[in-house]
Amino acid sequence: MNQVKIGRFIAERRKQQNLTQREFADALGVSDKTVSKWECGNGMPELSSIQPICKILKIDVNELFSGEKLTDADYKKKAEENMMKLIKEAEKMKKNIVGGNVLGCVDNVEMNVCEVHKTNTEFWSTIGSECLGVTALPSWGNFFPSEDKLNLLGDLTDKKVLEIGCGNGRSLKYTADSGAAELWGLDISANQIECTKSFLQDQGINAKLICSSMEDECGLPADYFDVVYSVYGIGWTTDLNKTFKNIYSYLKKGGVFVFGWSHPIHKCVSVEDGRLIFSNSYFNEEWYRADMGDKEIMLSNRMLSTYINALADSGFMIEKLLEEIDREKAMAADSDFGKKALMLPTVFVIRARKL
Numbered sequence: 001m002n003q004v005k006i007g008r009f010i011a012e013r014r015k016q017q018n019l020t021q022r023e024f025a026d027a028l029g030v031s032d033k034t035v036s037k038w039e040c041g042n043g044m045p046e047l048s049s050i051q052p053i054c055k056i057l058k059i060d061v062n063e064l065f066s067g068e069k070l071t072d073a074d075y076k077k078k079a080e081e082n083m084m085k086l087i088k089e090a091e092k093m094k095k096n097i098v099g100g101n102v103l104g105c106v107d108n109v110e111m112n113v114c115e116v117h118k119t120n121t122e123f124w125s126t127i128g129s130e131c132l133g134v135t136a137l138p139s140w141g142n143f144f145p146s147e148d149k150l151n152l153l154g155d156l157t158d159k160k161v162l163e164i165g166c167g168n169g170r171s172l173k174y175t176a177d178s179g180a181a182e183l184w185g186l187d188i189s190a191n192q193i194e195c196t197k198s199f200l201q202d203q204g205i206n207a208k209l210i211c212s213s214m215e216d217e218c219g220l221p222a223d224y225f226d227v228v229y230s231v232y233g234i235g236w237t238t239d240l241n242k243t244f245k246n247i248y249s250y251l252k253k254g255g256v257f258v259f260g261w262s263h264p265i266h267k268c269v270s271v272e273d274g275r276l277i278f279s280n281s282y283f284n285e286e287w288y289r290a291d292m293g294d295k296e297i298m299l300s301n302r303m304l305s306t307y308i309n310a311l312a313d314s315g316f317m318i319e320k321l322l323e324e325i326d327r328e329k330a331m332a333a334d335s336d337f338g339k340k341a342l343m344l345p346t347v348f349v350i351r352a353r354k355l
């Protein structure tokens with residue numbers, strides 16, 4: 001929509017009706033500042049004001065969106081153009097955020113477990129790491145303080161550890177270097193498991209690797225692990241409660257579960273022209289499909305309360321919820337993502353314990 005043209009048209013028609021900005025605003029039940037904003041092309045009227053505006057200005061909706069009075073001859077053509085523009089605007093609002101990337105076009109979908117697994121496995125077996133980048137311990141995510149500083153996993157010496165969504169094995173190497181006695185990794189992608197295997201073998205590190213979805217029973221031992229962790233792995237599950245219940249069963253009594261994921265508020269806010277704008281509702285937990293180059297991913301944004309409640313329902317005691325920022329790193333990045341990280345959390349990490 002050409003906001004400037006529409007704004008000028010509103011001002012012109014208002015004057016033709018001999019109305020001041022204040023009188024027009026009062027008739028609409030908005031402030032004169034709002035009217036001034038529209039007329040300067042700095043914003044569009046809310047849906048609820050559109051028909052009252054048209055009534056007062058003696059125009060119709062097609063003319064308002066065209067920013068001019070229309071003759072019968074060009075009325076139909078303009079209506080078609082306006083409809084296409086409105087569809088495009090709606091598409092633009094359907095943004096979503098994965099990692100530091102704003103995804104242009106996403107479609108809400110009915111969640112189908114097989115389809116989600118197939119789509120995401122295909123993505124992670126091909127372009128996943130290249131496309132979204134790899135985050136491995138000691139990093140919990142962009143601009144988040146490092147594990148070396150936070151020590152959320154505790155002393156790993158002689159501990160049995162399991163990583164959920166082990167990707168290419170970089171985090172397992174970190175836990176091996178930190179003294180862990182037994183390393184286990186689980187990932188849905190056979191290709192990622194192969195990457196982990198060859199990477200760890202090259203480093204002379206032994207690990208037991210299991211190719212399975214985290215939601216499924218996969219033969220991992222019960223009451224066995226001191227530490228289960230995941231770095232950007234958990235959010236891929238189709239069933240949070242089942243996943244947390246599984247993890248709870250793998251842990252020894254007193255064992256800890258630590259995981260980090262993209263903060264749900266970060267996924268609702270995008271940066272446009274240096275400003276933070278809400279482009280998605282925090283409450284929207286619908287599943288969506290998003291284009292990632294020549295592949296796709298399927299995900300849903302879950303609220304923080306959804307994670308917390310699922311942990312509690314699975315029997316975990318929550319010890320810590322961290323929403324932190326390494327200000328120096330965010331400032332040094334000099335990017336939209338860095339600017340955003342200075343204003344709101346982009347990553348959260350939770351440490352929970354099996355009692």
Ligand SMILES: C[S@@+](CC[C@H](N)C(=O)[O-])C[C@H]1O[C@@H](n2cnc3c(N)ncnc32)[C@H](O)[C@@H]1O
Nearest residue numbers: 124134135165167187188189213214231232236
């Ligand atoms: C973001 S990576 C995490 C690995 C690493 N920390 C990283 O940043 O690259 C997500 C991993 O989760 C795996 N994954 C996705 N869905 C999964 C599921 N349902 N069960 C187990 N692993 C899954 C993917 O194959 C991928 O290796």
